[in-house]
Amino acid sequence: MGIVEVMNVTKKFPSSNGEVVAVDNISFKVKKGRVFGILGPNGAGKTTTLRMIATIYRPDSGRILVDGIDVIENPNQVRKRIAYMTQEPDLSPALSVRDYIIYYFRFRGLSKREARQRCDYALKTFNLKEHAYKKPFQLSTGLKRRIQLACVLLSNTPLVFLDEPTAGIDPKSKRETWKLIEEMVKEKGMTVLLTSHDLYEVEYLADEVLIINRGRIVAQGAPSELKERFGKTLRVVTRNPIGDFERLKRTLMELEDVKGVNPISANSFEVQLSSLDNPLNEVLQATISQELEVIEIFATTLNFEDVYLNIIDVGGEVDGETQ
Ligand SMILES: Nc1ncnc2c1ncn2[C@@H]1O[C@H](COP(=O)(O)OP(=O)(O)O)[C@@H](O)[C@H]1O
Ligand SMILES: [Mg+2]
Structure with missing residues (x-):
């Protein structure tokens, strides 16, 4: 049993031209103690999915269990188990960093004394001491995100949701954030649901990844x-030189295991394969049949970002919507 189980869940929103299906009949399970990444272009349905699990939105159909508890039947029990770092910084403009963190831990049920102690620990561990008495308007995006991160990671909830935790953060702070998340997960063994646009981030942190596009799952795996x-x-x-690239592409695309062909230079190209069960020979033959002399052919593995773009491409063109 997974700590989160999403079963045939759909969520629609009214929109100017009828309705938008934000999440379209998705099912997945998240295993305890894992970092589970949800990837997808803007408007894919990532935040909506997190919000339904966190009981902020109610699914139109389907069922969601958190730690075996139904989100609709028992939302309060579910909320206790989740600390949610929202996509936008949600600090209170009037509160100093220290007061906000104490307030947050009080809201999570700690006594005044416990909240103060944990706040001191948070300021130290997350390198926020020198900012303790600043207000949000005096803080960079990176610092605001780090404060939110400290709050959720130190909530001692079994589940932590991180919705684009490093969006808009400089590369160095990003790495520091990854290290902090990694250490906390190792130390506390919590389960993390992470959404991100940064493929390196997801590859670095996530044990398993769900790729969604237009509300549907298009791929899942490590x-x-x-x-x-x-x-x-x-x-x-x-x-x-290749000359008529389009003709070459048409010929290669007829082969069963070929998913795509891209030009690289005047005399080289790349073939995307759905398997490596020996299509090499067929690709070679097909290329030679175009009166091309092959001097080199070798197999490569794409980086995760290219893999992601390939997967998303298959699902149709990407449209940027909200956020
Ligand atoms: N509260 C809402 N009201 C109306 N439409 C929404 C609302 N929240 C999300 N949507 C729509 O649902 C789709 C998925 O959005 P979202 O879950 O925010 O995507 P993501 O987080 O992957 O960028 C988008 O088309 C978005 O416009
Ligand atoms: Mg989002």
């Missing part, structure tokens, strides 16, 4: 598995 499954390519270099 980043390494997805690379293995969707990231196999052949590079082909020819002695003579």
